Amino acid sequence: MRKTDIETIELTPDDARVELAENRPFVIRGASAGSGVGILLVHGFTGTPWEMRDIGRQLARESRLVLGVRLPGHGTSPEDLAGRTCEEWLAAVAEGYRHLQGECDRIIGVGLSTGALLLAAAGHLSFAGLALISPYLRMRHMLAPLAGLLRHVVRYNRRPVDFGPSPYYYRDRPVAGVYQINRLIRRVKKGLKAIDCPALVASSAGDVTVRSESAVTLYSRLRSDRKEFYRFGREVPHVLTTADNPRQEEFLQIVSNFTRAVIANGSATAPGTGLRPRSGSARAGRSCR
Numbered sequence: 126m127r128k129t130d131i132e133t134i135e136l137t138p139d140d141a142r143v144e145l146a147e148n149r150p151f152v153i154r155g156a157s158a159g160s161g162v163g164i165l166l167v168h169g170f171t172g173t174p175w176e177m178r179d180i181g182r183q184l185a186r187e188s189r190l191v192l193g194v195r196l197p198g199h200g201t202s203p204e205d206l207a208g209r210t211c212e213e214w215l216a217a218v219a220e221g222y223r224h225l226q227g228e229c230d231r232i233i234g235v236g237l238s239t240g241a242l243l244l245a246a247a248g249h250l251s252f253a254g255l256a257l258i259s260p261y262l263r264m265r266h267m268l269a270p271l272a273g274l275l276r277h278v279v280r281y282n283r284r285p286v287d288f289g290p291s292p293y294y295y296r297d298r299p300v301a302g303v304y305q306i307n308r309l310i311r312r313v314k315k316g317l318k319a320i321d322c323p324a325l326v327a328s329s330a331g332d333v334t335v336r337s338e339s340a341v342t343l344y345s346r347l348r349s350d351r352k353e354f355y356r357f358g359r360e361v362p363h364v365l366t367t368a369d370n371p372r373q374e375e376f377l378q379i380v381s382n383f384t385r386a387v388i389a390n391g392s393a394t395a396p397g398t399g400l401r402p403r404s405g406s407a408r409a410g411r412s413c414r
Contacts, residue, residue: 131178133147133150133151142201147174154185166240171206173294177240180366180377181193194220239309241258242310242313254325262310265332281299323387324349337363
């Protein structure tokens with residue numbers, strides 16, 4: 126689909142504070158208006174909706190409407206993010222869900238990194254399916270578990286000098302935000318066994334941001350009857366959704382196949398209930414090399 130198919134919107138008054146249009150929430154009118162399915166996209170920590178644009182274009186081919194939300198504190202300033210809570214992020218996810226409900230009968234959630242955790246923690250929302258991209262239960266930095274204490278001493282953690290697409294990400298990551306992630310992880314761990322809708326989990330052995338092996342633990346705790354797991358090799362980074370991923374095209378097709386299967390199998394299934402798998406539909410431990 127063409128880039129012009131993306132419409133930048135403001136879901137909340139706070140979105141007007143975001144200067145760069147690519148960092149604001151967006152909608153894409155899907156090619157399959159009759160499907161009645163909406164796709165909710167949630168970006169990761171210190172990122173913006175920009176990193177979900179490519180996957181949004183891909184998924185718009187099968188859905189009625191795609192919506193990429195912006196998490197509070199993102200796309201504005203690191204100082205803004207430092208004062209936000211995971212409850213505010215969860216509220217943004219719920220607002221996006223309500224927006225889609227106005228036009229869609231069923232909603233599939235697609236989240237990247239911390240965005241995946243927010244979808245997993247949103248147990249009050251009834252998703253027809255969940256695609257959890259680079260989810261985690263542990264961060265890679267050894268001091269991350271101590272962020273609750275360190276935030277009073279160290280305010281920010283700086284990315285490497287050769288850090289890439291800075292207009293869409295913060296170079297300085299607030300330690301207070303990492304503390305909020307720790308709180309979110311605890312919430313996710315408690316709620317994983319309540320998730321019974323179809324689920325896809327994708328991670329990478331080349332992830333230097335989080336402990337990608339913890340995605341296996343997360344996957345194993347899901348109660349979904351229909352679930353798929355994909356693990357890419359060391360050449361693939363933490364952010365699977367952008368062109369920085371050398372396997373982006375393959376990855377996008379995997380997620381597209383998943384959403385297409387959810388749409389096809391969900392015609393007789395009420396929103397929010399687990400779909401029974403067809404023979405061979407559960408794919409645990411698939412390696413993408």
